[in-house]
Amino acid sequence: MATNNAIDLTLPDERGHFGIFGGRFVSETLTAALDELQQTYSKLRQDPDFWAEFDRDLAHYVGRPSPLYHAERLSAHCGGAQIYLKREDLNHTGAHKINNTIGQALLAKYMGKKKVIAETGAGQHGVASATVAARFGLECRVFMGAVDVERQKLNVYRMNLLGAEVEAVESGTRTLKDAMNEAMRHWVTHVDDTFYIIGTAAGPHPYPMLVRDFQTIIGRETQRQSLELIGRQPDALVACVGGGSNAIGMFHPYIGHDETAMYGVEAGGLGLDGDDHAAPLSKGRPGVLHGNRTYLMEDDNGQIMGTHSVSAGLDYPGVGPEHSWLKDIGRAHYVAATDDEALQAFHQLTRMEGIMPALESAHAIAFGMKLAKTMRSDQSIVVNLSGRGDKDIHTVASLDGVHEDQSGVVS
Amino acid sequence: MSRIAAVMDTLKQQGRKALIPYITGGDPAKDATVPMMHALVEAGADILEIGVPFSDPMADGPTIQLACERALAHGTSLRDVLAMVTEFRQQDSRTPVVLMGYLNPVEAMGYETFVASAKEAGVDGVLMVDLPPEEAEDIGGIFREAELDVIYLIAPTTTDARIASIAASGSGYVYYVSLKGVTGSAALDVDDVARNLTRIRQQVSLPVGVGFGIRDGATAAAVGAVADGVIVGSAIVNLIADHAGAPDKARQQVSTLVREMRQALDG
Numbered sequence: 001m002a003t004n005n006a007i008d009l010t011l012p013d014e015r016g017h018f019g020i021f022g023g024r025f026v027s028e029t030l031t032a033a034l035d036e037l038q039q040t041y042s043k044l045r046q047d048p049d050f051w052a053e054f055d056r057d058l059a060h061y062v063g064r065p066s067p068l069y070h071a072e073r074l075s076a077h078c079g080g081a082q083i084y085l086k087r088e089d090l091n092h093t094g095a096h097k098i099n100n101t102i103g104q105a106l107l108a109k110y111m112g113k114k115k116v117i118a119e120t121g122a123g124q125h126g127v128a129s130a131t132v133a134a135r136f137g138l139e140c141r142v143f144m145g146a147v148d149v150e151r152q153k154l155n156v157y158r159m160n161l162l163g164a165e166v167e168a169v170e171s172g173t174r175t176l177k178d179a180m181n182e183a184m185r186h187w188v189t190h191v192d193d194t195f196y197i198i199g200t201a202a203g204p205h206p207y208p209m210l211v212r213d214f215q216t217i218i219g220r221e222t223q224r225q226s227l228e229l230i231g232r233q234p235d236a237l238v239a240c241v242g243g244g245s246n247a248i249g250m251f252h253p254y255i256g257h258d259e260t261a262m263y264g265v266e267a268g269g270l271g272l273d274g275d276d277h278a279a280p281l282s283k284g285r286p287g288v289l290h291g292n293r294t295y296l297m298e299d300d301n302g303q304i305m306g307t308h309s310v311s312a313g314l315d316y317p318g319v320g321p322e323h324s325w326l327k328d329i330g331r332a333h334y335v336a337a338t339d340d341e342a343l344q345a346f347h348q349l350t351r352m353e354g355i356m357p358a359l360e361s362a363h364a365i366a367f368g369m370k371l372a373k374t375m376r377s378d379q380s381i382v383v384n385l386s387g388r389g390d391k392d393i394h395t396v397a398s399l400d401g402v403h404e405d406q407s408g409v410v411s
Numbered sequence: 412m413s414r415i416a417a418v419m420d421t422l423k424q425q426g427r428k429a430l431i432p433y434i435t436g437g438d439p440a441k442d443a444t445v446p447m448m449h450a451l452v453e454a455g456a457d458i459l460e461i462g463v464p465f466s467d468p469m470a471d472g473p474t475i476q477l478a479c480e481r482a483l484a485h486g487t488s489l490r491d492v493l494a495m496v497t498e499f500r501q502q503d504s505r506t507p508v509v510l511m512g513y514l515n516p517v518e519a520m521g522y523e524t525f526v527a528s529a530k531e532a533g534v535d536g537v538l539m540v541d542l543p544p545e546e547a548e549d550i551g552g553i554f555r556e557a558e559l560d561v562i563y564l565i566a567p568t569t570t571d572a573r574i575a576s577i578a579a580s581g582s583g584y585v586y587y588v589s590l591k592g593v594t595g596s597a598a599l600d601v602d603d604v605a606r607n608l609t610r611i612r613q614q615v616s617l618p619v620g621v622g623f624g625i626r627d628g629a630t631a632a633a634v635g636a637v638a639d640g641v642i643v644g645s646a647i648v649n650l651i652a653d654h655a656g657a658p659d660k661a662r663q664q665v666s667t668l669v670r671e672m673r674q675a676l677d678g
């Protein structure tokens with residue numbers, strides 16, 4: 001592959017900056033804990049044994065490599081580029097989130113921390129955290145906005161079954177951003193014995209870097225599998241962007257390779273003209289939240305705005321700092337898919353390929369189909385299918401006007 | 412010499428400790444803040460910390476989270492808080508005022524604009540909870556040029572090496588966070604505070620204020636015995652919340668508490 005020498009591929013710098021983005025904007029009490037994490041991780045990052053252990057868990061526990069699948073009927077339907085799906089939905093627990101929680105649980109183990117905490121929106125990261133906590137014998141507490149606890153009851157129960165305690169967060173907008181605030185507050189108070197497993201490639205340094213590193217397994221496999229299946233690298237990559245972990249995991253190994261275009265798909269909600277969306281890269285501006293400088297949805301006074309998306313996993317007013325940097329240097333493009341487009345893509349993929357995507361991933365499918373139509377049939381696109389749709393069936397049913405009886409059977 | 416340094420100097424000469432109350436600007440109403448500021452001074456406050464409400468107060472416990480929500484419910488902005496300081500200064504040109512809050516409202520206003528407006532309003536210092544000295548390197552100059560004190564936090568977890576760099580970057584005073592936790596936590600350990608202050612003073616010549624967990628005369632006196640100043644937030648904000656519908660009553664209750672602390676500190 002041709003490499004682009006103009007882009008600095010070594011970022012972040014030692015203080016966690018990607019250009020003007022990233023960094024570590026936290027209250028003083030957390031600095032020592034972040035320093036400890038950074039020191040541990042920079043040592044382990046050079047340690048082949050650590051990565052061997054990580055790879056072993058990914059192979060035998062998560063079930064990697066995840067397949068790269070040629071969606072032939074979907075491609076034919078679009079009548080343009082060939083669409084390939086990176087099947088993160090087939091991972092244990094049903095999404096890419098587990099790649100990261102395995103990595104961070106290993107860090108917790110090396111640091112001798114017996115308790116882990118996590119924030120969650122849709123509950124996928126909470127489930128992935130509770131899962132590795134069970135697997136590694138760690139005590140787990142998950143912070144979840146009270147609104148999300150209500151709309152994702154099944155995942156709350158899954159976490160409970162796995163032995164995790166779920167704390168409903170009643171402050172602010174009672175969604176993901178507030179769950180993250182509360183997790184930070186808990187961490188400040190229990191910083192000596194607790195490891196905070198952040199669920200996306202955001203937060204204070206070194207989180208955006210280490211979450212990215214763990215998720216790059218997606219992009220590295222894609223590079224290898226593309227050569228085998230397509231005979232070359234794809235012309236474009238497409239991934240949904242909530243906090244940005246599945247997208248950066250797929251994009252990062254490709255950053256230096258200009259012949260592959262990259263598209264991050266944000267939650268367009270009810271449309272980008274109003275305020276009911278979760279698209280900070282498309283419509284926001286740089287600011288500081290949750291420990292890093294990045295694009296945010298905020299009002300003129302710097303207050304963080306409430307967001308809207310049909311998918312709880314994209315319902316976040318910020319985004320990982322590396323995406324902000326990729327946007328500003330023009331290496332990646334950021335677009336949006338609306339609730340309706342995502343829902344339609346959910347049905348199309350389900351009917352045409354027999355694959356039910358998570359509503360988050362359906363945003364990527366929606367844009368991938370649009371993009372394919374503008375390309376030639378000898379070109380190819382890889383869409384990251386970040387998760388499976390089982391968790392969203394109730395949401396889809398109610399949006400489609402299908403009613404459930406008390407046993408959960410739809411009619 | 413800055414207004415903060417002057418007050419700290421005078422207190423030191425008198426062998427007294429600074430009493431530094433915190434309230435959130437615009438809580439529970441925009442027009443409640445300035446009268447409360449005057450009441451605090453009358454009851455014996457030496458320096459005032461005024462919180463700039465933020466939607467995501469990550470380092471605060473429930474008391475100040477709710478104060479932010481009350482203030483934001485009627486749209487209190489950084490501009491509004493600056494206007495409150497301007498109004499306060501019409502009657503009080505002596506008492507230092509520190510703005511305390513999170514970085515994003517300042518970032519949204521722009522550093523140059525903020526510093527100029529704060530200076531013009533009569534603000535003496537700023538404490539941005541989520542702005543550690545490393546991230547302030549680029550903007551520190553703007554504050555220094557305007558002679559606005561930048562107050563940094565030191566925590567029980569802060570290493571000696573970092574204490575040195577905080578000492579070099581800060582001015583006015585440093586704010587020692589007495590415990591691992593958020594604002595409003597109760598578990599104050601005075602012996603532990605004393606030990607840490609000894610460690611901090613080996614490198615910091617600025618006055619050291621201590622906050623988190625000070626709620627009455629007794630805790631104020633205990634901490635005052637080892638610190639240069641005591642910072643009281645949640646105990647006051649709780650009283651404001653309890654009397655949100657009756658501003659006169661709130662001022663009266665808060666004054667009583669602040670007076671009790673003043674006497675305990677001076678006693």
Ligand SMILES: Cc1ncc(COP(=O)(O)O)c(C=O)c1O
Nearest residue numbers: 124242243244245246313386387
């Ligand atoms: C299946 C799935 N995809 C995507 C996301 C969005 O997160 P990120 O942008 O970090 O990949 C989530 C978050 O819950 C998710 O569950």
